[in-house]
Amino acid sequence: MHMADPLLSPAVGCTMWAASAGTIAYCSAKVRREPDERKVPLMGVLGAFLFAAQMINFSIPATGSSGHLGGGLLLAVLLGPTAAYLTIASVLVVQALFFADGGLLALGCNMFNMGFIPAFIVYPLIYKKIAGNNPTRMRLTLAIMVSAIVGLQLGPFGVVLETLFSGISALPFSTFALLMQPIHLAIGVVEGLVTVAVVSFVQKARPEIIRGARAARPIGNRPVRSVVLAFLVVALFTGGFVSLFASKNPDGLEWAIARATGKEELPAPADGIHTALAAVQEKLAFMPDYTFRKSADAEDVKKRLGGEKDAGLGTSVAGIIGGMMALAIAFLSGLILKKRPGRTD
């Protein structure tokens, strides 16, 4: 359920980045003030544990497929929300860099979907409420199961919304949601079962770990609520800020350029290449649509194609030829710059 860069628009990506980075700053400040110093290495090593755990699969009975632990909820149960969020966020950074799993721009979205939701929404509002302060085994099991299922419904729903707002995929909202939610219901059940198995094992072997996790942080609802509120405020603010420019201008980047150079468009002399350039620019003004205005876009295109059919054909052929040339240039420059294997320096 890692959100990927190609489906993301910069507006959505930057908004989620700002909000997630804010949460990291908040959590880092919290963890620094933590009296229990052991938490620092513990968080790091548990993050690495998640990698090790995700390498080991188990077979799911009666399906023939296999699954593995996701781990967000497990970390929240063991470490409490702030430390769990930092740990999950760090795991996501490594995944994005080393496995290109989820992109760099999508990190903010992924931190929200897989870190913020389990740590700051599901943990305090569901797990804590059901498990209470001194849960029996039944209660603990129930709390974990419900939390896992809810967490894995909210997370994918986040993916659906972020994709929808980005408007790169043409998938209608309802279809995408209908694809994502049922699959993740099954995944949520499996995740719940695995988390229950691990937590109850730990509770049997070293009950003080689970007890310590609960007792060490008297987490009333107040700090968590303030985190959620702050997240919302930051997201709304950046979202509003970004979309303000996105709606008024083709996009934020072009707006920034226009501001930086002090003019809307560079004046173009009227010879061949520059006219072609102007046509290109007209094409570029075609904004990344943040809403699903597909038919309107298509109308627009049709109109343009109808008006100047030949010009349209010309530009598209030039575009295709130029694209091939650009690829060839990239390939060749790579080949030329490449060091010969025999050469040493």
Place this chain on the structure above:
Amino acid sequence: MGTIEGTFLDFKDLDRLATGDTAIHGLDPRAKVLVTVVFIVSVVSFGRYELTALLPFFIFPAVIMALGNLPVFYIVKKVAVVIPFALVVGMLNPIFDRQVYVHVGTLDIPGGWISFVSIVVRAVLTAGAALILVGVTGFPAICMALEKMGMPQAFAIQLLFLYRYIFVLTEEGSRVSRARELRSFGNRGKGMQSYGSLLGHLLLRTWQRAERIHMAMLARGFTGAFHARHLYRFGRREVVFLLGWSTLFIFMRLHNASQLLGSLATGILR
């Protein structure tokens, strides 16, 4: 079994690439991180029907891979692993979006296909950029760069810790997994119950390891910061690198370089 250790070895290989000492490796990591960010934002900010304008962006991965002496096939293979996700999501675009977008001769190309290919190209570019960044910079250096650019120190320490112990714990994980493999017959013994206690044991061992590490750190005078060997400086080379690439990306974002090249070529040919 082979696959577990395979993925992991892969991971180590990428890490090892960062030890190279080409001119690109020697640049201040901040410059490389910033250029990668500008690259990704430029690529992603195109509208969903843009395809030809994306192709010139391949110049960046090609040049950096060549200058940084990265093994091309290795990176291509790693990128290929993550493409299926983009394929799956993009695949539905041609189904839902059948409006004709481009006429080439008598051929009508629906917008869905254009946006599908565009998504795949974006996926290749963005995933490639991330892998190349790690390959020419290395994870610890990226962390330092991010910390210098304002990332909270606690998070930087968390990232470095995680990075150091991934190698240790994944080795342990694959040992555990191999032991189970040898003792299980087909899928017997690989069910949920043994999996739960297997992971539980791994977790407990991890926990104890963390406690030992903490004591060892205290004994060596850990004060809350890691110290790095390399001291980078953001000098003139970095400024040139950053400004040069950023200008190119922004130019290619604002002007369709393919179109430009194409009209130049067809103009000459005519």
